[in-house]
Amino acid sequence: MKFISLFLAIIAIDAYAFTQNRVYEFVILHTNDHHGHYWRNDRGEYGMAARKTLIDKIRKEAALEGKETILLSGGDINTGVPESDLLEAKPDFLGMNMIGYDAVAIGNHEFDKGRALLDRQIKWAEFPMLSANVFEKSTGKPAYRQSFRKTILGDLKLNIVGFTTEDTGSYYLEGDLDFRKVIDVAKENIHSYRAGADLLIAVTHMGHYSNGQHGTRAPGDISLARAVPGFDFIIGGHTQKPLFKPEIVDSTGHKLYQKLGIKNPTTIVQAYEWGKYVGRMDVRFINGKYEVLSYKLIPVNLIRPGFDTPEQQKECQSKVRKEWEVVVEEDGYLNPLGYEVKQDACYVGNTQLHQDSEILKMLAPFKIQASAELDKVIGHFADDMKGRPGSRVTERYGFPIETNLGRFAAESICKHKNVLADVCFINNGGLRIDIPKGFVSYNDLLSLMPFNNQIVSFELTFDELVSYVKKLLVNVSEISHLHGLEVYLNPPSPGEGRRTPSMSKIRLKSPKAQERARNSGKLRIATVDYLGAGGSKYPDMSLHPSYKGTGVTDAMAIIGMFEHVKKRELRKDPNTPRDLLKVNEEYVANIQSDRDYGEQHHSFRWVEK
Numbered sequence: 001m002k003f004i005s006l007f008l009a010i011i012a013i014d015a016y017a018f019t020q021n022r023v024y025e026f027v028i029l030h031t032n033d034h035h036g037h038y039w040r041n042d043r044g045e046y047g048m049a050a051r052k053t054l055i056d057k058i059r060k061e062a063a064l065e066g067k068e069t070i071l072l073s074g075g076d077i078n079t080g081v082p083e084s085d086l087l088e089a090k091p092d093f094l095g096m097n098m099i100g101y102d103a104v105a106i107g108n109h110e111f112d113k114g115r116a117l118l119d120r121q122i123k124w125a126e127f128p129m130l131s132a133n134v135f136e137k138s139t140g141k142p143a144y145r146q147s148f149r150k151t152i153l154g155d156l157k158l159n160i161v162g163f164t165t166e167d168t169g170s171y172y173l174e175g176d177l178d179f180r181k182v183i184d185v186a187k188e189n190i191h192s193y194r195a196g197a198d199l200l201i202a203v204t205h206m207g208h209y210s211n212g213q214h215g216t217r218a219p220g221d222i223s224l225a226r227a228v229p230g231f232d233f234i235i236g237g238h239t240q241k242p243l244f245k246p247e248i249v250d251s252t253g254h255k256l257y258q259k260l261g262i263k264n265p266t267t268i269v270q271a272y273e274w275g276k277y278v279g280r281m282d283v284r285f286i287n288g289k290y291e292v293l294s295y296k297l298i299p300v301n302l303i304r305p306g307f308d309t310p311e312q313q314k315e316c317q318s319k320v321r322k323e324w325e326v327v328v329e330e331d332g333y334l335n336p337l338g339y340e341v342k343q344d345a346c347y348v349g350n351t352q353l354h355q356d357s358e359i360l361k362m363l364a365p366f367k368i369q370a371s372a373e374l375d376k377v378i379g380h381f382a383d384d385m386k387g388r389p390g391s392r393v394t395e396r397y398g399f400p401i402e403t404n405l406g407r408f409a410a411e412s413i414c415k416h417k418n419v420l421a422d423v424c425f426i427n428n429g430g431l432r433i434d435i436p437k438g439f440v441s442y443n444d445l446l447s448l449m450p451f452n453n454q455i456v457s458f459e460l461t462f463d464e465l466v467s468y469v470k471k472l473l474v475n476v477s478e479i480s481h482l483h484g485l486e487v488y489l490n491p492p493s494p495g496e497g498r499r500t501p502s503m504s505k506i507r508l509k510s511p512k513a514q515e516r517a518r519n520s521g522k523l524r525i526a527t528v529d530y531l532g533a534g535g536s537k538y539p540d541m542s543l544h545p546s547y548k549g550t551g552v553t554d555a556m557a558i559i560g561m562f563e564h565v566k567k568r569e570l571r572k573d574p575n576t577p578r579d580l581l582k583v584n585e586e587y588v589a590n591i592q593s594d595r596d597y598g599e600q601h602h603s604f605r606w607v608e609k
Contacts, residue, residue: 017157018198024156024285025067025293029055032074032205032237033273035109035551036084038092039367040355041452046275046300048095048363049355054278054300055099056356067282068152071100072160074237074270075107075205077121079418079551081452082442082559083370088117091366093124098359103148103160106131107205107237108168109551112418115174130162130203133185135178143177147193156285159197163204165238167218171417182206183219186228190256199232199264199290207239207548208247208270215545216459216522225249225266229256232290233281234268240454240549242272246281246295263289271297273454273549302348374442377583379562381440383593387431387448397491399479399501402604404597406431406481409449409554412561413526414483418552419455421526422513423465423484427476427536430528430554439583442559449555453528459546460525462508462517468525468539469506475537482603484509491606504607522546528554565589 018024031051040047059069077096078089096104106129110118122129122144132146147161163186169179182204186193194200207220214220219227221236229251250265251257271279277297284291385405406426414424433448460468469487472480485508489501508514513523527538529549534540541547552560566589569577580587591597 017196018155018285018288020287022286024153025065026152026156026283026285027058027062027067027069028201028233028235028279028281028283029058029069029071030073030235030269030279030281031271031275031277032105032235033076033107033240033549033551034073034092034096034275035076035080035273036078036089036092037081037274038084038095038363039081040301043303045302047355048092048099048275049357049360050301050353051275051278052095052099052356052359053353054298058278058280058298070102070150070152070158072201072203072235073101073104074203074235075105075162075164076109076237076551077104077107079109079112080274080454080553080556082374082446082556083367085556086370086373086442087366088113089121090124091363093121095359095363097124097126098362101127102150103128103130103162103203105129105162105203105205105235105237106134106144106164107551108165109418111168111172111177115176130160131164132161132189133163133166133180133182134168135180137176137178140178149197157196157198158201159193159199160201160203161193163202163206163224165206165218171420173417181219183224183227186224190228190230194230194262198288199285200230201233201235202231203235205237208236208241208243208268209239209545210543213545217546217548221268221270222247222249225268226251229254229266230262231266232262232264234266235279236268236270238549239270240273240551241270242277242297243268243270244297246292261288267292269295275300276302299348299351301353304346304348374446377439377441377588378445378559379440379565379588380581380583380590381435381437381593382590384437385435385591385593387434397501397606399604402479402481402602403431404593405435405448406479407483407597407601407603408561408591408593409558410481410483412558413455413528413554415564416455416550416552416557416560417564418550419457419524419526419557421457421484421524422508422510422516423523423525424482425472425525425527425531425538426481426554427528427531427538428478428481429536430530431481439588440562445558446555449553449558451530451554453530453554455526455550455552455554455557456529456532456541457524457526457546457548457550458532458541458544459522461520461522465523465525466503466506470503471539473501473503475539478536479604484513485603487604488607489604491608526550562589562591565591 038048062069077092084092104127128145128148131144134143136143147159150158163182166179166181204221209220212222221234226249247268248265252265269279271277277299279297281295282293284293386403387405410424410426413419414421432450435444487506488504490504508517531538533542569579577587579590581590
């Protein structure tokens with residue numbers, strides 16, 4: 001007991017290392033879920049070069065006001081863009097070095113390609129990558145750096161600790177790491193995290209779930225703040241949500257707060273994804289208590305919705321000039337927005353950032369190298385693969401027919417190692433081209449699915465899945481391509497013509513999924529984020545407690561399917577592989593449409609009377 005009292009006394013003494021009655025002001029900048037987006041998209045949005053321009057500008061402005069700035073990330077640097085994935089995200093890590101990140105949480109996608117790559121990435125990084133809840137199974141010791149101490153403004157001590165979502169262990173295949181429960185680890189160590197720190201910051205890759213309702217997923221930031229009082233700030237990631245105002249969890253009445261003399265609630269933030277926004281939080285600290293002076297998400301060259309094409313941009317600029325005419329008065333030019341309005345007004349936030357030339361110079365060779373890699377052959381289609389059916393190509397009773405390429409895409413989503421779903425949906429509009437038989441490159445698949453949609457998942461009981469499919473049949477006019485499910489439809493009466501079909505029954509294809517359904521278990525459903533959030537009149541699942549982004553894009557799922565087939569066939573007989581072709585001294589998967597995705601595999605079937 002004496003030891004505990006002494007320990008708490010040491011903490012209390014160390015916690016007041018700041019100068020009494022001095023006012024400290026600083027800025028926390030943050031991003032999360034970068035997912036390989038080091039280069040701007042083809043509309044000129046986001047990208048690390050524009051992000052650096054914005055962050056440098058904020059740092060300069062803050063310094064002039066006597067403020068210091070720290071830059072943090074909620075993790076998931078890896079996975080999502082082929083130009084990054086093919087280069088092991090090296091341009092992304094080097095770009096983060098140039099931007100000047102102070103600390104980064106280790107996300108679940110940092111483990112996608114195994115520990116050896118993560119170890120290399122940690123060496124590339126000039127900033128600490130943190131996770132306090134990942135341990136070596138063999139020794140029980142921490143596998144990665146747990147925390148990072150930073151002193152700002154002379155003597156204000158910040159301790160930054162990292163956490164990784166504990167469900168990473170459900171698909172991490174190497175088996176040598178223990179992803180422990182974050183809340184248990186934090187409870188055990190909260191005293192040591194706070195020791196000697198004026199403020200405690202968690203950089204987390206756990207997710208933001210409304211009111212802490214994470215459903216079947218692992219606990220997120222709100223659950224952590226409620227269960228373990230003592231964190232001043234949580235800089236989050238994983239669910240890829242834009243929090244335009246902070247979430248406040250106030251546990252200042254908790255006995256631990258009172259013991260340690262902590263006067264602050266927990267402020268939780270998250271900045272969406274891909275570097276689309278940079279979060280900025282201005283903080284004032286005096287005598288152990290902080291105040292958030294302001295908070296905002298600052299867009300990085302995001303184009304206003306509805307002004308995507310050059311023609312729409314031109315129309316926007318024309319309207320802007322008419323609506324925000326510069327008014328000439330005796331004392332000069334006045335502008336309603338406070339600055340000169342040109343084409344910038346067509347951007348979210350009315351600002352267009354130039355790209356930093358130094359980071360562009362560094363990134364450009366990687367972009368060129370990746371473009372060459374994208375031309376490489378990764379697979380082979382033995383038959384013509386039809387994408388979206390033409391308007392005149394219909395099945396009986398006037399309903400569009402599924403396509404072999406659509407079914408292949410849906411299965412690709414289900415089979416990706418970071419998704420592993422029972423049932424997958426994709427809409428017809430998400431497939432942009434047909435792919436003729438022959439060899440297939442990365443670029444072919446990016447042309448098929450050019451929108452860079454993220455795969456999302458959610459979990460339903462069988463009865464809930466039945467209700468979901470019924471809503472699809474009523475609301476959705478275009479064909480859905482499915483995997484993992486057979487839907488039997490009652491045909492219309494003679495002469496009735498096309499109508500909304502009634503469903504006779506549905507059947508899960510997987511025996512394991514059937515077993516879970518019989519035992520009232522949860523089924524994992526996956527689709528693209530556009531449909532998951534209610535696009536094309538699909539049921540909106542975005543507020544479902546188990547709804548989660550996977551960080552995998554639709555195109556990357558299809559690319560992964562070729563690798564999945566290749567590995568499966570090589571395992572059957574490494575010496576005489578089946579359904580593989582040799583190209584450039586390597587085997588590539590050969591997809592036989594008629595056998596694997598022909599009419600016998602239709603998901604929608606008519607019950608003949």
